Amino acid sequence: MQADRPPVPEEIAELTDPGNREDPYPCLDKLRERSPYRPLPGLVVLGRHAQCSAALRDPAMSAARDRANLSPTPRGPRTRNFLHLDPPEHTRYRRLVVGAFARRKVDSLAPRIHEIATDLFQSAADSGTLEVVDDLAYPLPLRVICELLGVPFEDRRLLQDWSAALSETLDPPLGQTAARVTTEAARARARFVGYFQKLIKERRNAPRDDLISHLTQVEENGQRLDDNDIVVTCVLLLNAGHETTVNLIGNAVLALLRHPEQFDRLRADPALAPAVVEEVLRYDAPVQMTTRVAREHGRVGDTEVHPGDTVLFLLGAANRDPEVYPDPGRFDIGRSPAASHLSFSAGTHFCLGAGLARLEVAIALELFSTLLVQPRLRPGGLTYKRNLNLRGPERLLIDVDGVR
Ligand code: HEM
Numbered sequence: 001m002q003a004d005r006p007p008v009p010e011e012i013a014e015l016t017d018p019g020n021r022e023d024p025y026p027c028l029d030k031l032r033e034r035s036p037y038r039p040l041p042g043l044v045v046l047g048r049h050a051q052c053s054a055a056l057r058d059p060a061m062s063a064a065r066d067r068a069n070l071s072p073t074p075r076g077p078r079t080r081n082f083l084h085l086d087p088p089e090h091t092r093y094r095r096l097v098v099g100a101f102a103r104r105k106v107d108s109l110a111p112r113i114h115e116i117a118t119d120l121f122q123s124a125a126d127s128g129t130l131e132v133v134d135d136l137a138y139p140l141p142l143r144v145i146c147e148l149l150g151v152p153f154e155d156r157r158l159l160q161d162w163s164a165a166l167s168e169t170l171d172p173p174l175g176q177t178a179a180r181v182t183t184e185a186a187r188a189r190a191r192f193v194g195y196f197q198k199l200i201k202e203r204r205n206a207p208r209d210d211l212i213s214h215l216t217q218v219e220e221n222g223q224r225l226d227d228n229d230i231v232v233t234c235v236l237l238l239n240a241g242h243e244t245t246v247n248l249i250g251n252a253v254l255a256l257l258r259h260p261e262q263f264d265r266l267r268a269d270p271a272l273a274p275a276v277v278e279e280v281l282r283y284d285a286p287v288q289m290t291t292r293v294a295r296e297h298g299r300v301g302d303t304e305v306h307p308g309d310t311v312l313f314l315l316g317a318a319n320r321d322p323e324v325y326p327d328p329g330r331f332d333i334g335r336s337p338a339a340s341h342l343s344f345s346a347g348t349h350f351c352l353g354a355g356l357a358r359l360e361v362a363i364a365l366e367l368f369s370t371l372l373v374q375p376r377l378r379p380g381g382l383t384y385k386r387n388l389n390l391r392g393p394e395r396l397l398i399d400v401d402g403v404r
Pocket of ligand 1: 082083084094145236237238240241242244245248286287290291342343344345346348349350351352353354356357
């Protein structure tokens with residue numbers, strides 16, 4: 001934040017306060033009530049479902065976030081991945097990888113996901129304890145996306161550290177971004193670039209059946225992608241492919257353990273796992289917010305939006321809008337239709353990996369409900385990540401009486 005910016009209003013300070021990570025929802029409720037809301041010059045906050053849903057689909061809202069008046073650091077087109085691009089460039093890059101996440105392709109991964117998840121449950125729960133984040137929620141989606149891309153899973157620790165450093169930069173520009181966060185992210189980005197450049201070189205010489213090889217070979221108008229294009233796309237897929245899903249798994253296990261009657265419904269009918277996934281996405285969104293930058297003058301309700309304004313979408317608040325969801329703070333896996341939630345965003349940037357994430361987490365929850373004997377939350381076993389945007393447990397310790 002620049003030194004001459006006016007002080008952050010109380011509601012925003014409350015949202016960013018690390019002390020509220022466990023339960024940000026009372027604060028999000030207040031912000032939704034005020035939406036559309038301009039807490040600072042250059043910032044418009046949206047928290048109502050209808051407003052978010054319409055504005056996310058509005059082409060006047062640009063994804064080039066570094067063009068915002070509030071942005072401290074312009075990134076430049078060469079370091080932007082397609083999450084930060086607008087059509088037509090966005091369409092061009094997204095199209096190159098969309099096939100890998102098509103319904104049929106994703107469905108064909110189910111047996112492998114099942115196998116990975118079963119192994120993880122078995123090896124961890126044999127000991128009587130499962131640290132859900134490290135034993136299951138990280139390795140499952142990370143292994144799946146590594147296999148899709150063609151990245152060696154043995155490098156897991158390095159990739160996890162670099163990804164964690166980058167994910168902290170996804171918090172919206174609401175408070176002072178610590179110099180530590182920016183420096184660590186720049187370092188992590190440089191390491192990712194070096195790491196992927198080496199893999200790309202290897203695959204150019206000896207292609208395999210993986211996404212990196214595919215990206216080295218695709219041609220557009222007779223031209224191949226350069227290394228930079230491939231690197232930024234790989235970093236996006238690797239990070240988006242696990243930093244979010246880990247939180248969905250953590251949030252889901254926690255919601256089930258805290259609502260035993262809902263957990264019993266799942267145990268009685270494991271085919272309800274996809275419904276549980278949708279309700280957790282709504283009830284406790286793993287990606288709490290996203291931003292756009294207004295290109296032109298416009299209006300949301302009675303609030304004017306100016307070119308260069310950052311528009312902050314509180315997805316977690318929209319998912320609890322009482323106009324759409326009766327008794328929104330109640331976790332109810334029988335809700336219909338929970339799938340109208342905005343946890344995967346909406347419009348052009350709708351999550352490319354939504355089908356994959358839904359499948360991975362449904363399989364994990366089905367196994368969670370059938371394999372583990374008497375899982376229960378260890379008192380004091382829950383801590384939250386410090387991230388505001390990517391919301392989920394950092395540590396979630398459960399005790400079990402064995403594995404079936
Ligand atoms: C985009 C959420 C899993 C890949 C997004 C966006 C959200 C999101 C909210 C859009 C952000 C915006 O509109 O500004 C989630 C959640 C996930 C998840 C909650 C898990 C629970 C995945 C997975 C992949 C993935 C498994 C696999 C590769 C992407 C990509 C984009 C994206 C590539 C950019 C799409 C674009 O700009 O066109 N995701 N995601 N995501 N997600 Fe996911």
